[in-house]
Amino acid sequence: MTEATILHADLDSFYASVEQLLNPELRGRAMAVGGGVVLACSYEAKAFGVRGGMSGRKAKELCPHLIFVHGHFDQYQRLGDAAIDVMRDYTPVIERISIDEAFADVAGCTHLFGSPETIAVTIRKRVRDELGLPISVGVARTKHLAKVASQVAKPDGLVVVRPGTELEFLHDLPVGLMWGVGPVTEQKLRDEGITTIGQLANTPGKSLRGLLGEAVGEKLADLAWDRDTRSVETRHSARSAGAQSALGRKPATESTYKPTLRHLADRVTSRLRAKSLVGRTITVRIRFADMRSITRSSTLDAPISATVIVAEVAEELVRTALAEYPREKTITLLAISVSHIGAQPQIQLELPLGLVDEKHRPGTRQGLARWSADRAMDKARTRFGRESIGYAITQLEGRKSVPDAFRELAEKNL
């Protein structure tokens, strides 16, 4: 029997906990970070049904005395890093999945620090004592089970799933706790009378695949029987990079989308260049007033990272897509994503290669000028800050729906 050496650690209601740490008056109170939209909320607020992603108005309806605070985003980054660093004191085998969550495999270090359970207890105590934050930990033989265990442990708890007791632990739990079961899948399963993981496990694989599709059906059957073979991966390379902007309601015209797409292209490509990455596929997403959205994409012959090229391709995709929907007069969101990402070939550090058409071609004056302009701007921003310089057209008017600091938190994973 393999030992249970995988830990999943998850800071509880992270942003809200940090705010309560910084301001004692918020402790024990129903509070949320955000305003227009709830970015995070305290357990006291959750008791009223308030949830992350909910509109501020809806949250206030559910919980009239809810207190809204602006986020201390720099503190989230610092404290999230510090919590992960506590885990790193016990093992280098760490897979961070977000600002407040990570897997660790302690198989190689139990001779130094004691059993996985002992290590989990120590990590929880240290994060509480040194950082002042509650953190829940699950310990199990597989990643999926460790993750489920940490969810069961919340708030501020520890759950160890001992080898041999996995199915006993898993099968009474609701299917919604499984990784990969969201609202849609949960409803489909409920329609079949399946509400627990045990019921799911005892459903024939064939009917599961028929109901949920080949891959999802297969995956859930495996997870329900605790057949999770994934290991803790310390390295991660991005497959795509994107940026989006909610617009409120704006007319579906070029004067709306052109400046927005410039701005988004600038955000995405400067992040790519900062990591010496290039991408081949450019995808745009347009959301209409009724929340339906469409995507259009274009795959280039060669990978790129120049702002103007991404912007021009995106504009053409949006122009063409909107022409297909002449009755849509209003758009509410625009997004750009660059995928097919890879490392920038070394030679591109000297010359821009593989641009889309004649005028962008390496060695031509325009291609070179555009690439040089991007490089110069990236350098200036590194020295003087992001806001110091930009293509004039990318500087958008109007209030921001979400602080830039919040976007930057979400960006870390490239």
Add this chain to the structure above:
DNA sequence: TCTGGGGTCCTAGGACCC
């Protein structure tokens, strides 16, 4: 006064090739 922003993976159909 409808619902933020950043990602991953899967599906299904069509084009194209062998």
Add this chain to the structure above:
DNA sequence: TCTGGGGTCCTAGGACCC
């Protein structure tokens, strides 16, 4: 002449995660 099967890539949409 008609037919078959497999593989890869691209596109558009959708579910899910933090």
